[in-house]
Amino acid sequence: MRPSPQAIFAVLYLLVQFTVPFARMHPGVSPPFAPRFSWSMFAGPLTAHCAQRLVYTHRDGSPATLPLPATDHPAYALLVARTPGDFARASQVLIPYASSDEAVADAVGDFLRRYRTVVDPARNHTLVSTLDCKSPIAPTVHRVLHLEAAP
């Protein structure tokens, strides 16, 4: 008996749904289902072990105060997070599009670049972020982001 077009559609539906998980994979990242989608909870990143240090200086190297948003702004916690505990809570806003500590570091870097364009569009200051992640099993991540002041 030939399957009906609707039955073919149903089978396609079940197959197509896998395209989303696969489409959201990062090529070259193992294991295969880790990145950005999973039918299992917590197959993604365990970002509880990251710590970051932010240094904000004037052009001459003297310390400057990084302008912070209001304390109830979701970016505030991320900017003031220093310890792994702080960072784990604050990074909830990044987890949706981070799949590993490497991806978290990328997301933090991306966020800081954008934040700097908002608070210092003329690039009068230098922002240096140092992020260290030591999650279980995953490779240790040490990322330094150096956003130099404009000459």
Added chain:
Amino acid sequence: MRDPFVRRVDSRTQLTLQFGAAWLMVVGIAHASDDWNRVFTVWALGRPRFFGLAPKALTVTLGATAVLYFLGVHPRWTGLVACGLLAGIYALVPATYHNNTYVLFLFVLVTAAWAHAEYTLGWFARGGSPAPGDAPAVVPWLVRAQLLVIYLGSVLVKLCHPWWRGTGQVILWSANEHVPQDIPGWWNIPLRPLLGNPHGAAFADTLVTAAEVLIPLGLLTSRRRRLALGAAVCLHTFMQEWLFPQLFTFLMLLGLYAYVPSGDHGWTVTYDPAHPLDRTLVRLFDRLDWLARTRWIPNVSARDLTAVHTDGTLVTGASVLRLLAVLTPVTLFVWATLSLAAGGTLTLFTLPRPALENMALLVVALAYVPGVLDGVYRAARRRME
């Protein structure tokens, strides 16, 4: 296997799945939008203004569309538009990382694509009456298949990921760090000594993986289906009360209704029509029996509620109440509504929302302690005589 597009079945399951997907979308989106907005806000920083407004506008429109879908206003179109909006949010901002929104998308897609012509809220308010005409078996069939995909997909992840594979790393981290830091519930207090050590975590890891293999296998066989359904309910309840996956829990529990019969009147409940408590219970549960699982037989000589299944299973007294609460999907919707409608930051008498839910479930669990519900039931019965 007969073509589910051709084979016609009782359509109460389809109607219930449509109602459930729609209602869970309404309360689920309201619940998730708080988290989404925080992600959108951070994501929009430093981007053109359009990017700041678009995701929030999509979310508001999605909420309004979800309400229309729930009300049954052109359900096929409103449901499909809601799916499109969800996909738009998904594409614009990768904020819907977690599987829960994706399951919602798939459930709404299926129930909207084959939206039932007789879907109205009035039908549910009347306790699933009048009996709807039959419908193709495709919606329950696809939901059943979807559940299998999710369980087996989850097993595949656990077998591939080095933090699972029986190592217990994820469970260890959850018990020792994630839950104590981020989830102010109570369940981790007794669980931490068990799951917060490497051996306990590794054992739990293996147990969960095994359960996710055995549950779908059990669901596929009619002999083991009831056992598999019970195991699935226990697994999702445990996960919900410990880790609060929220929408995912309720969508999975909703999907399990695709595996139970509807319109079979398989349970015959005998009651005393002269007893006020029996009359009240019959009136209440008859209205909640959307899947038409029961048949009510008045018997003036009946001294107690009695339920007999066509397979010979006999339940009496307070156990009938437990049975009826499980047979009606309304129990699930009440739980989901209380859990999802309460915001994550809600506190009551300094008790945070997860702890409140833990406490409420503990009270419900008392009904399963031998003698407790029976005592309450007997006392109420005597008082109303």
